[in-house]
Each structure stands twice: as structure tokens, then as C-alpha cells.
Amino acid sequence: MNEPLAERIRPKTLKEYISQQHLIGKGGALTEQIKKGIVPSLIFWGPPGTGKTTLANIIANESGRPFYTLSAISSGVKDVREVIERAKKSDGLFTSKNPILFIDEIHRFSKSQQDSLLGAVEKGWVTLIGATTENPSFEVIPALLSRCQVYVLNAFGKKDLEALLNRALEQDAFLKSKKIELKETEALLRLSGGDGRKLLNIFELLVNSENSEPITITDELVKTKVQKNTVLYDKTGEQHYDIISAFIKSVRGSDPNAAVYWLARMIEGGEDVKFIARRMVILASEDIGNANPTALVMANATFQAVNTIGYPEARIILSQCAIYLASSPKSNASYLAIGKAQQKIKETGDLSVPLHIRNSPTKLMKDLGYGKGYAYAHDHQDNFMEQEFLPDEIAGTTFYNPGNNARENALRDFLKKRWKDKYGY
Structure with missing residues (x-):
């Protein structure tokens, strides 16, 4: 067998x-x-x-x-x-x-x-x-x-995993020859991390580790027989998701020491450098954004660099970037803005583009009023002329609310001078 x-x-x-x-x-x-x-x-x-x-x-x-x-x-x-x-x-x-x-x-x-x-x-x-x-x-x-x-394809849910265990007991000739009781399965299911193959491998390991029957599967048995032998970092399983989550939350929480620790855990576990760097690119925009726009440049440069360099030297570049991101001011204002805009679209549907900001490459389009009344910003003082760019139905809606940090406070002041009270800046 x-x-x-x-x-x-x-x-x-x-x-x-x-x-x-x-x-x-x-x-x-x-x-x-x-x-x-x-x-x-x-x-x-x-x-x-x-x-x-x-x-x-x-x-x-x-x-x-x-x-x-x-x-x-x-x-x-x-x-x-x-x-x-x-x-x-x-x-x-x-x-x-x-x-x-x-x-x-x-x-x-x-x-x-x-x-x-x-x-x-x-x-x-x-x-x-x-x-x-x-x-x-x-x-x-x-x-x-x-x-x-x-x-x-999604990770298996609890019911799927339980169904998989029951199928194994019903169909596999070796397991059918044993007296097995599934008394507790919580630890077994949790340790599988939604991975059906891993669940069955662990289950088979448990059965083979017991010398007497009946074999009673309990959470305690799983902890003593399996968890002690589980690798510290499984880059395809639960640890993969838990540790990258800890890393991201440490950077978001402005703790460079914790960020470097969790980064080291991933490096020691052989995690793909592209995966780590890609997550930092996303994080630089989602959690730092315009509070420090250079963070995105730094993260993207890191992604390019580690792809070229590879391990072991890539660890130095990843460390530098992780510390920089963790030490940067934070803002999720851009992340929230796109979320609000997408939600508004779901609520209001495909609203018509206002005529004055439509493209008008043909005479017919111009005759229909496309582009009529549009003010070319660069022809006006300070390269600005107040006009409406949103559809009439949602005119004046605020999607972007600058975060409370030095750079975005300056952005807020700039936008307030331009738009006065229109967007509530």
C-alpha cells in the first residue's frame, strides 16, 4: 500500500x-x-x-x-x-x-x-x-x-473536508479494514488549512501511527502525533497565509522590528521572493498611498530587483523595503476612495458621461454637443477652471477624503483652494 x-x-x-x-x-x-x-x-x-x-x-x-x-x-x-x-x-x-x-x-x-x-x-x-x-x-x-x-478554485470548507474524510472511510479498502472512530475533527480540519490532500495525508499518518484498535481520532491525538512534526513554515499551507498576514499587519502597524521578524520567517521557509515583493507593492498603495507616494516606487523597484537578484542577496533588498514601508506614514484613503466609487457604480449603474467632457473627434459628434462648454484647464489662471466632471446624478459626491498626515493635509489644502466647499475638504 x-x-x-x-x-x-x-x-x-x-x-x-x-x-x-x-x-x-x-x-x-x-x-x-x-x-x-x-x-x-x-x-x-x-x-x-x-x-x-x-x-x-x-x-x-x-x-x-x-x-x-x-x-x-x-x-x-x-x-x-x-x-x-x-x-x-x-x-x-x-x-x-x-x-x-x-x-x-x-x-x-x-x-x-x-x-x-x-x-x-x-x-x-x-x-x-x-x-x-x-x-x-x-x-x-x-x-x-x-x-x-x-x-x-476555493479552499475546502469544513463540510467539504468532513465529506472527504467520510468518503475515505467508506471507500478505501485499507481504512475499511480498521476500526476507526472520528470522535473529534476540529484540530484535524484546522491543520489541513482547507487542503484536501493534506487532510487525507494527516489522517493516514494518524491511522498508521496507532498500533491498537479501535483507533479514536481526537484533537489531542492530532496535537501529539502531528503538530510536533509539522514544519515551522509550510509555504503552501496555513502557515503561508498566517505569516504573510502577520507581516502585512506589522508593516501596516508601523512596527519595523516585527516586520523584519516575519519577513525572516518567510525567507527561512523558502518563500517565493516574488510573492513577498508583490505583497509589498500592494501594501505600499493600500496602506501608505499618498501619505508617502515614494513607498510605491520603492516597493516596485524592490519587486524588479529581487526578480533579478534572487536568494540569498534578495533578503537584503526585501529587508530594506519592509523597514521603509513599516516606517512610513500610513493612509488608506486611496483604497477607500476606489471602494466607494465602485459601490456607487453598483448603486447607480452606468451613468452617462456629461456632454461637455465627451470626446468629439467627428463633426457629427460636435453637432450633437459633444465637448461643448468644456474649459481647457491650462488656458486659465493656475491651470484650473471649476466645472463638473461627474455625471449629473452624482454631482458633488466625495470619494477621496485625504488622510490625516503631512502630505495629504497639504493635498487637502490644495483641493480646498480649488474646490472651496464643494467636496467638503
Whole structure:
């Protein structure tokens, strides 16, 4: 019994598949496409152990397509081209059931490796299904991304994980031969971090660690048998999310010492430098913003630098940036402003652009009043002329309220001189 439990009970049909009902449940985004067997090239994006590989296999099985699989960890351009050549020669080439090429961890493919897929996807030689734990917007080249539909798979919820455990007990021959009682599962579920594969691995470890029956699964058993052996930093599990959260909150809370500590935890755990730097770019805008605009420049420069340098020297650059961001004044005013604007759009819909600020490249548009009455700011004193830029229905609405810090207080004074009392500055 060398095959892992997760592999032994891997579902083979949609009916057996647990979770991701937003994709394969009633009215799910993929349900009808799978039933009809006409599936576009896809990217499955989600945390580890959420069924990306399983779903790809099921799609191939239920649509009756040839299935080829590659791992981005161990495959190169030569492997990709060989699979594509085999796919081109398959019987399904000139039907809607062209072969499926599944690439696990596609984010690990280099640009040239991803480029090698473009022709096959474009010409329909294969239907590509890529699986990634990283944001495809950053890790998949635009040309390939534009040819694929991206679907997000969510971490398993409590009910999904419980269903997975019960299935294992009901279906796996080895577990059925044992007397097992699930008395308490809270610690087991929590330790899995929403990762179905990890849950089953831990469960199997618990069962194998007990020499006598019945085997009673309790929170205490999990703590004594598993947590002592858990690595300090699991960059694909719960620790990954907890520690990046601690890091972000330390920077937001202006504590450079805590920020460097949590940064060091990630570095020691082998976290991807791009992941850390990307989070700092977001944080620089979300939590610092116009209180110190240079923070975004610094964070973006860090992102570029660590991609070039790599470990171990990248740790110095990350440390410098983390300390700078933590020591900067904070403002989330820009973050709040875009949120308010988006909410207003949801409430009011697509309001018409006022005529005077519409584009008027043709005579007809000018005759219809497009651009009429618009005041070109640079033709007026201080490069400003008060006029309305928002739709009439929401005229005068304030979205941006400057934060209480030196730079944004200066911005508030500037805006107040321009707009007087219109926006309440």
C-alpha cells in the first residue's frame, strides 16, 4: 500500500467530486460545458489540494478526450513539443474532442516554455488546462492568458473536508479494514488549512501511527502525533497565509522590528521572493498611498530587483523595503476612495458621461454637443477652471477624503483652494 490515500480515493466522475460547486454544481460555470464536451482552454487557479488535477482528469474522462499531462517542475520545451506532436496525430484532431494537455504548476514554466504552447492552443491541436497556485495575471504570459478562461478554485470548507474524510472511510479498502472512530475533527480540519490532500495525508499518518484498535481520532491525538512534526513554515499551507498576514499587519502597524521578524520567517521557509515583493507593492498603495507616494516606487523597484537578484542577496533588498514601508506614514484613503466609487457604480449603474467632457473627434459628434462648454484647464489662471466632471446624478459626491498626515493635509489644502466647499475638504 504505497499509493497515498488521496490518490486511492481520487474521484473519477463529477458526481463523486467534492466542493467547487460554483464551477461544477447546478448552474456552475463549467457544468454545461463539461456535459456537452466542448471545453475551452482553462487555467485553474487555487490553493494546493483543492482538486485542480482531479477536475482536469474528470473533464477528460467525461468528454471522452485523449489526456496528456506534464509537470512544469520536471518538463521542458522539448517535452511540450513532443506531447503536442503526439496530440496532433491523435484521432480527435478534427473533431470537437481534441486532446487535453494538462500542465500542473504552469506558473513554473518560463516565458519560452509558455510560448511553446501558443501555436497548439491557437490552432486547436490541444485544449490546454493549466493548474496554478499563483495569480495567473503575474505568472502566465498575456498571449497565453488571453487564450484561456481562468477559473478560481476555493479552499475546502469544513463540510467539504468532513465529506472527504467520510468518503475515505467508506471507500478505501485499507481504512475499511480498521476500526476507526472520528470522535473529534476540529484540530484535524484546522491543520489541513482547507487542503484536501493534506487532510487525507494527516489522517493516514494518524491511522498508521496507532498500533491498537479501535483507533479514536481526537484533537489531542492530532496535537501529539502531528503538530510536533509539522514544519515551522509550510509555504503552501496555513502557515503561508498566517505569516504573510502577520507581516502585512506589522508593516501596516508601523512596527519595523516585527516586520523584519516575519519577513525572516518567510525567507527561512523558502518563500517565493516574488510573492513577498508583490505583497509589498500592494501594501505600499493600500496602506501608505499618498501619505508617502515614494513607498510605491520603492516597493516596485524592490519587486524588479529581487526578480533579478534572487536568494540569498534578495533578503537584503526585501529587508530594506519592509523597514521603509513599516516606517512610513500610513493612509488608506486611496483604497477607500476606489471602494466607494465602485459601490456607487453598483448603486447607480452606468451613468452617462456629461456632454461637455465627451470626446468629439467627428463633426457629427460636435453637432450633437459633444465637448461643448468644456474649459481647457491650462488656458486659465493656475491651470484650473471649476466645472463638473461627474455625471449629473452624482454631482458633488466625495470619494477621496485625504488622510490625516503631512502630505495629504497639504493635498487637502490644495483641493480646498480649488474646490472651496464643494467636496467638503
